Amino acid sequence: MSRDIDALASYTLKHLRDRWWTTRWTHWVSSHLRCDPGERLVHIGCGNGEIDVALALATPGLDVVSVDLHPTRARHTRELAAEVNARALALAGDLRALPVAPGCADAVLCIGVLQHLPDPASAVGSLAALVRPGGRILVVEPDHEARYWFSASPAGERAFAAARDTLGRWHREAAPDAPSRLGVHVVSWLREANLEALSVELLPVSESRLGAPPPGVWEARERILTATADAPGRGVDGERLLEALYAYRDEADAQGAAFVEVQHALLVATLAQRPPSPVGAPPSLDFARDT
Numbered sequence: 001m002s003r004d005i006d007a008l009a010s011y012t013l014k015h016l017r018d019r020w021w022t023t024r025w026t027h028w029v030s031s032h033l034r035c036d037p038g039e040r041l042v043h044i045g046c047g048n049g050e051i052d053v054a055l056a057l058a059t060p061g062l063d064v065v066s067v068d069l070h071p072t073r074a075r076h077t078r079e080l081a082a083e084v085n086a087r088a089l090a091l092a093g094d095l096r097a098l099p100v101a102p103g104c105a106d107a108v109l110c111i112g113v114l115q116h117l118p119d120p121a122s123a124v125g126s127l128a129a130l131v132r133p134g135g136r137i138l139v140v141e142p143d144h145e146a147r148y149w150f151s152a153s154p155a156g157e158r159a160f161a162a163a164r165d166t167l168g169r170w171h172r173e174a175a176p177d178a179p180s181r182l183g184v185h186v187v188s189w190l191r192e193a194n195l196e197a198l199s200v201e202l203l204p205v206s207e208s209r210l211g212a213p214p215p216g217v218w219e220a221r222e223r224i225l226t227a228t229a230d231a232p233g234r235g236v237d238g239e240r241l242l243e244a245l246y247a248y249r250d251e252a253d254a255q256g257a258a259f260v261e262v263q264h265a266l267l268v269a270t271l272a273q274r275p276p277s278p279v280g281a282p283p284s285l286d287f288a289r290d291t
Helices: 023-033 050-058 071-083 120-129 154-174 182-192 215-229 235-258
Strands: 040-044 063-068 088-092 105-111 131-142 148-151 196-210 260-273
Touching: 023 050, 023 105, 023 131, 040 050, 050 063, 050 071, 050 088, 050 105, 063 071, 071 088, 105 120, 120 131, 120 182, 131 182, 148 154, 154 235, 182 196, 182 260, 215 235
Parallel strands: 040 063, 040 105, 063 088, 105 131
Antiparallel strands: 131 260, 148 260, 196 260
């Protein structure tokens, strides 16, 4: 089982911007944002940069500006773009101090970033401020309450219940203002930022496994849980999670070929635009934070 939507290892969804990406996603994003050559697309949370390069190549002449919290990812994106001669500029920065000017973007893309922030509503305001009149924004975030889990192992059901309760509580303690049904709130926040909502779409993502998972699956789960529990006040609950995981592993091994595990997650994609204005051109980028 991939750890990308593994409810036993994380409350949030992982790697939405890279491991899940396919050519179909590139076409889907392009059809929603409707960028033309010469326009500017700002992608917040660019990750490893593959999405940005794919979008730049899909629309020749499109200026893609990639922003990520981690300077190493920004550098990797620049290097990747240079290898294929794609028009992608990568900058380091976060939503509290964006390295681009308000109103600079014909299109803004943000996938799976808000779920990691303590105040996603304010972050949406920062994203919306980037959109010029007539420009569009596409935000994709999960609805954590729509998670589905099935295991043929009773120990697996107990492990899921323990992970759901404990990991969810830790997440709420770290981000008390972040709603669990995050994705469905984005449309309201964009409207509060004076943007016009165009559509809300549900994007299901599922993974399943038949037969007992190999040792590497359990080792990855153990490693992620151990790292997550390595914080003040989490020791006892962390040990309980690991005990539930070990019991599940043993029961899965005993079931062998009869083992079944199914996981399902739901993403909410919100598309909005800033009403067109007859005056003014988008301001230029502020490159002061290019690192």
